Structures are given as structure tokens and as C-alpha cells.
Amino acid sequence: MISFEVDVVIVGAGIAGCSAAIAAAKEKKKVLIIEKSDSLGGNATQSNVGTICGAYYRTFSEYPRIAGYSFSTAFLNKLISISIEKTPKNYHKGLFILSYEWSVLQSFLEIELLANGIHIMKFSEIIRVDKKMNSINRLIVASGKESVEILPKAVIDCSGNGVVSQLAGLEMIASPSYQSASQIFRVKGVLSDSEFSLNMSLKKAMSMLVKKNSWPQSFTFLSVVPGSLKNKQADFKITFPDAITDLDETNNELYLKGRTSIETVFPFLTEEVESLKYALIETIFPKLGIRTLKRSKGKYILTESDVLSCKKMDTGIAVGTWPIEEWQSDGNVSMEYFGPDDAYMIPADCLISYAFDNLFFAGKNISATTKAIASARVIGTCLQTGYAAGKIATCETLEEQKEMIALLNKELLFGNE
């Protein structure tokens, strides 16, 4: 069996995994990413969520402030420099979002990982986790027909569903079912240049069609991904009422069912909505947009009350600025806000396994309750937890880890001087 010794192995090349890898590589560590699919970016590219949320403080002033590290600022500025969209938009109630194109983000991540000397194994999946005392000492990865042995000093699980903790048989933070999933698809030949009026026409047509064809009520909320209408094309988001669980088979079936629903619904829309009369589906994005799944359990579990009270902690390593956003099975979304120009902090202990000294988490796999993750899962926050996990995982002793957490906290509060 081929064997690799690495300082830090990262499971999952979503936004969190890529940020973690860059942060660890900047500390001059040998970093390897294991990614199940053939591309980088996870939900952000393969589901094409289309907008970055949680990167700015919610504010009623004209100029939003970027939340988090100078790493987040540099990341966003570089992405903006190669994107068409140059400024964040005030989406609603003081929430600022930044639109991006999935292919631009994907190439950007490829270039950044390459520039930082990070190794990536695509089409590869963790199948076994071995432990010795309080540490993980070996991972077995299935890569094509080969099995590969990884001997890591530290592991960061950015899989979005705590796969490392699951394989190690650890306690998880789980629910019988999760927020509804949405599927995003791209439509070309759209004869409208106003997202507002396109959304209005979609809503009107879908209300009528849902009644007439007995489609799920959630389809009434079919909408345009904010900022995606340009050059006669737009990305549409449809939410499915089916329960999301931790069962891969059920979720895969839903993806197939979802594709069929979109192909069934769309021809009716082209008849009912004037601006869609010549429109065609260009792409149904390859990954069903599953918002949350099972998560890893850390030394601390972030709660709804921490989020809504904007709790600050001196071990805080990320600032959360997005409200609690939960998608219901009827297609409605519920938002619970905290005050403007404020944020809650995510403590380092949400990123550190309760069981293993060398297992860390980032992104939508941090240790948080169902309500808390409904805020902390957005891309702007994943960028920060990824960065922090990458830095913390490079520490060789608990003392070093404490100092790193203090440094990260200082940077969040006072900037990187």
C-alpha cells in the first residue's frame, strides 16, 4: 500500500477545507487534502449557491465592513479582482452579500492551493480511521482502485458531515432530519433585466401551477439566486419538501427526483412567464444543496443563545455575522436576527474534538447545535473557521495551541498589526 506522512491532512475541499489548507501551508507544513469528488469548492461550486453570506457585518450604513481575519479580506479582494461583480449588495435588512460565479471560484481555489504547495487527492474517500491513545495516527483512503495510507500529525475534518468522527466511532451531533434541501439550476434565454419583476412573475405563475398540478407547496418559493441575472441568464433555486437525513441513499434519490421535478416544472413556466418564453435549462448543478447534516462534537457546542446574544469569548476564533437562517419543508425561510454592527464569537473549542488531541473541524462541520449551525454554516464564516482550524492544527503542543488561539483572537479583535 502507498503511504504518505504529512503534517496536516484535510478531509474535504469545500471552502472550509481550502481555507484550512492555505492557513496550514502558510505555517510551512506539509498539507494534503482528500476530496471525494473531482472538484474544489463543495457546496459553493458544485451546488452553485452563488452568493457569499456572512462575510460582512450586518449594517444600515452604506459601507459594509468585512468580518474576520485579514485572510478573509485578502481572499475576498482577490476573488473580486477576477469577478464581474465588484461590490457587495445590500440584500435585505442590512445584510450584505457578494455574488460570485462558480467557475471563477473553482479556478481561484485551484490556483491558491497550487501556489501554496498543497497536495490534493481527488476522487478519494476516507474509509478507515485508526487511533493510538488520544490521537488519530492513520487514515486509510480509497483512491480509485488503490488504498492509500496517510500518517498525519493532525487531521482537520471539513467534510460537512463529520466523517472522521463517524469512522472513529465518536459521539456526533445529529438530528432525525435536517433543513430542507434546495437545487439550483441555470436558465438561459431570460428576457428580463429585473430580478424583482422576474421573481414576482415566477411567484405568481408557480402559485397557480402548484394548485393546478398538485405540486408541492414549496415550489411556490422558486426564486432567482440574488445577483445571478445577467447576460440573459439566471440561476433559479427550488426547495424540496422531502426530509433530509444522514442516509446518503435517500439524499441521492432526492437529487434524482429533484432533477425530474425541475424538468417537469420548467416547460409550464415557459408558457406562463412572458420573460421565459424562449428560455432553456442550461445546467442543473451536480450537487443537491444540502444545508446541514450530522456534525462532529467538540469540547464546546455553540448554542442558539450564544448566537442571538452575540456572545464574545476570549478564545473566540471566528465572528459570526449572519442570522439564524432555516429553510422549512414548505419552502419558507425563517430568519432570527441579532443586532446590527454586532457579531457572536465561535470559540476554538468548537473546532477541537472532545476525544482526540489531533482532530479539528471547520465549516459546516463545527460543533454547534442545529440552530447555531443554521447561522455559522455560511461561506463568510466557513472561511474563518477554516483559517483558524488550519492554524491551530499546526501547533505541536497544547501550550503552542493556547498561544495560537490567543493570537487568532487578538487578530479578530484588533486586526493583524
Ligand SMILES: Cc1cc2nc3c(=O)[nH]c(=O)nc-3n(C[C@H](O)[C@H](O)[C@H](O)COP(=O)(O)OP(=O)(O)OC[C@H]3O[C@@H](n4cnc5c(N)ncnc54)[C@H](O)[C@@H]3O)c2cc1C
Ligand atoms: C442550497 C444552499 C444554498 C446556500 N446558500 C448560501 C449562500 O447564498 N451564501 C452562503 O454564504 N452560503 C450558502 N449556503 C451554505 C454554504 O454554501 C455551505 O454551508 C458552505 O459552502 C459549506 O462549506 P464546507 O467547506 O463546510 O462544506 P462543503 O461545501 O459541504 O464541502 C465539503 C467537501 O467535503 C467533501 N467530502 C465529503 N465527504 C467526504 C469524504 N468522506 N472524503 C473526502 N471528501 C469528502 C465533499 O465532496 C465536499 O467537497 C448554502 C447552502 C445550500 C445547500
